[in-house]
Amino acid sequence: MSEPAAKKEQYSVIGKSVPKVDAYDKATGRARYTGDLKVPNALVGKILRSPHAHARIISIDTSKAEQLPGVKAVITAKDVPSVMYGISPARYDENIFAVEKVLYVGDKVAAVAAVDEETAVKALNLIDVEYEVLPPVLDPFRAMDPDQPQLHEQYPRNISVEIHQNFGDVDKALADAYHVRTDTFSGTRAAHVPMEPHAALSKWEGGKLTITCSTQSPHYFQYHIARVFGLKMGDVRVLKSYVGGGFGGKLEPSGAEYVSAALAMKTGRPVKLVFDRWEVFVHHRGRHPQHITLTTGVTKEGKLLGCHARFIIDGGAYTSLGIASAYYAGAMLPLIYMFDHYRFDGFRVHTNLPSCGAQRGHGAPQPRFAFESQLDMIAKDLGMDSIDIRLVNARKPDTMTPNEFKVNSCAFTEAIQKARRISGWDEKKGKLASGKGIGIGCGGFISGNGYPIYRTRLPHAGAVIKVSEQGDIATLYTGAVDIGQGSDTVLAQMAAEAMGIDFEDIKLVTADTETTPHDFGAYASRQTLMSGWAVKEAGEEVRRQVLELAAEMLEANVEDMNVDRRVIYVKGSPEKSIPFERVANEFFITRGPLVGRGKYAPPKLGGSFKGAPVGTSPAYSFAAQISQVETDEETGQVMVTDVWDVHDCGQVINPTLLHAQVEGALFMGMGEAMYEAMVFDANGKPLNANLGDYRIPTALDVPQVVSDLVDSYEPAGPWGVKEVGEGATLPTMGSYANAIYDAIGIRIYDMPLTPEKVWRAIEQRKRQEREAAEKK
Amino acid sequence: MIVPEFDYLTPQTLNEACALLGEYGSRAKVLAGGSDLVVKMKNGLLKPDYIVSLKNLQDLKGIRYEAGTGVIIGARTTHNRVVENEILRERFPSVSAAAGTMAAYQVRNIGTIGGNLVNAVPSADMPPILIALSAKARIVGLSGERLVDLEEFFLGPGKTVLNQDEILAEIIIPDQATTGSSYIKFGLRRAGSLAVAGVASSVMMDGEMAEDVRIVLGAVAPTPLRAREAEAVLRGKKVSQELIEQAGKIAAAESKPITDIRGSAEYRRHLVDVLTRRTLKTAIEKGHV
Missing domain, CATH: 3.30.390.50 (CO dehydrogenase flavoprotein, C-terminal domain)
Structure with a gap:
């Protein structure tokens, strides 16, 4: 499956670490994010949010707020469409403003538009809301009890998603196994914490709504906003300015857009609405805390035979993207190791806490932590090395998972072996000084989703390239969304490579539903592969047209023509050449605009069982991560000193950006492993919804990272590419937990690995050892 | 998350500052680095009508050694100055090291040692090491000045012995036989x-x-x-x-x-x-x- 090395060297633009197209603007502060935009006559929008986790709204009196000078509009549920929104029609369960009940601290109740922020805040304080406080449901296990209050009429026992998938004969596989273990693990409500908060600037002019916002997907925003307001999609334009991170939290409208749009429609003036940090936390839509029970059986040699996975997933107040998260939780589990028998039972449960949704690795990181931990425990039970048991089970190329995901390229075995080598595993495992340890965790992820979020026949990506009349530059029009990860740069490299011109020749118009071709956006690690295919096709159409004309001009056969870095020449006769721009200019003069078009739709993927589309992808990445830790056994403090990540991500377009993605994903996994969890008081009020008390790793906390690659080529990707942006989040929690076990023999089953938790586990072990000694 | 309105006062002398604080009582707050005050104001926890800025009081800045007295740290000295100061590094390196554990580098460039003490947060990093070294606070008010053992300075979370018209001017770490x-x-x-x-x-x-x-x-x-x-x-x-x-x-x-x-x-x-x-x-x- 590997592409010959000689061919790789022929590439002129891809495979090179060109600087990001926006590096200068971002480094100098010139980049303008939505919150920085200044528009004449604009008002400031602010949302009044519920102080209660669960309450009935008795009355809302906005009269005092309306009378405050400078206030231009005060709106509540009665002023906006009552159309509910969400992700899948069966689970549209959210309103712009709460209608009867508020379901979490932070639920949207009303909003104001005023001439400035100060007036808007004053006005919020003048809105009188009378609540009847109801007992909150805070525990996902208790939430399913029949005596508990029900949050939504349509979800009996507060269960909004229930999944049962069964492949092969798990009971028989477990009965036949030499060794079976059942263990329970749990994760936390970790948050995305994008540097830029959610923000939207809405204009309503001549029956057309234009929303500039911080978004991962202008298309989905356009679709949902048009539906809620009853507008034609063509009358809703969604575009972005610079986006300061998404991580899944900006894939669905946050309310900033709905509310600013409603205020703009009411006042006839532009309205800008920017969340503050507390709002970003309570709006959440981040990681679901999952409680995962795995029963896994192996042969004497450590070969996995079957697994039964059970999930209780705390979804918070609304469904959001959580139906997908719940399916992903189980669907991704059999991806990286080969076994035939798999059953997965999942319940996503509502609580009066912030709603959970999509976050980097979507549903998969916590189950992966559980599986990687249990696999190490099984290896220990069998007396096997942690890496050896992974090599026994590692997925092979051109195989199919039990839930019918087709894997093409797969250099997972090579990635594990390389990680073993570069980390010095064999010299370190079990041999490090007291308190030091080394552990492995692995992962794998999709390279784009096989099916979009709502049913549509639209292709997943489109691209147009227009070469200038002089032929000196080419503009790439793509709906792909650069949220900081660098897709603009990577796609510009791809466009230049496909056309045979230079990276510097490419201009970009991106992520605007009006001016760029449709693309589903930045999520599911899809753009390099999917948007990349559309860009490649568009670039190649330009190239073909240029070469046809050049062949005429040079009186040569078109099949003998080539173009590289702006020089068009006849193969074998390099003296017969002509500059790209001369041919492009001649093309415009004699034939009209020189335009290339491309689109990408994945082939039909996956099985036909219920939920089969979730987790399907044209290609899958694989990764092995080895972490080394030092622990302070007196305090329980754990320091991760080194991490080695080896990724199988297909052909690399921009190595610097790729390694930055690996590091970012790994650090995010580290945060979830070591620090991050939203916590609440007994009434469901958040206790750490700020950047001081909700700790993400700082530059001082992160370990030394060696990010390395294995040679890989993916036939389903343009130039052989596949995923990198999310995959490195998956192995981290497991590799840390396993390294801690190697260091001090303590197994932690629930995230995060806080010093106090590690200390308590050490104390408990000491107690047990004492008791055992006393018995003797 | 916006700071409520207030009058901004910039006294030229310590006495003038004390007079303003005496006049406005609890309606006034002292601003040095602002790393605590401004955050509290943004979060709506404090709504002072007057901010008395110490920015013109240059005497409150800096670190010096006086033989027979000890090391004297002006209350407006930023944490990073405490970290980097040669006198402290030589005589009381544990104080410099403690200052280096505070907050983050950027905040240490703004926050002051006086602010850290006056704010009287139970988890503050400077009080333990300063009390361990028998440090004293030089406090200036309308009726003159007084020296208080730092150990006696704190009364409870957010509460100190400072009267309304008083300002913490200096911290003195005395010459001592501590080894x-x-x-x-x-x-x-x-x-x-x-x-x-x-x-x-x-x-x-x-x-x-x-x-x-x-x-x-x-x-x-x-x-x-x-x-x-x-x-x-x-x-x-x-x-x-x-x-x-x-x-x-x-x-x-x-x-x-x-x-x-x-x-x-x-x-x-x-x-x-x-x-x-x-x-x-x-x-x-x-x-x-």
């Missing part, structure tokens, strides 16, 4: 985290004998707390591993921690034990003040 000191902060990340517990120890060694010992606990009581019974275990004794361990246990018992989102009372008490032992060992073995 070693150390502060260890236990935070949950390497920057931008509050102490779960913090312990400072200072010792005056005479050969193997601990002539004097001071142990001060942070973040485990409403104010910084001298662990006097733990000190007594070592004072006047020949130091030994056993005595250090005993001191750790007693210090833990003397602490009065609470449970909050950063840690349980039980864990904090345990940390006091560990950190007391570790700071004592460093103070005794490494022997620098």
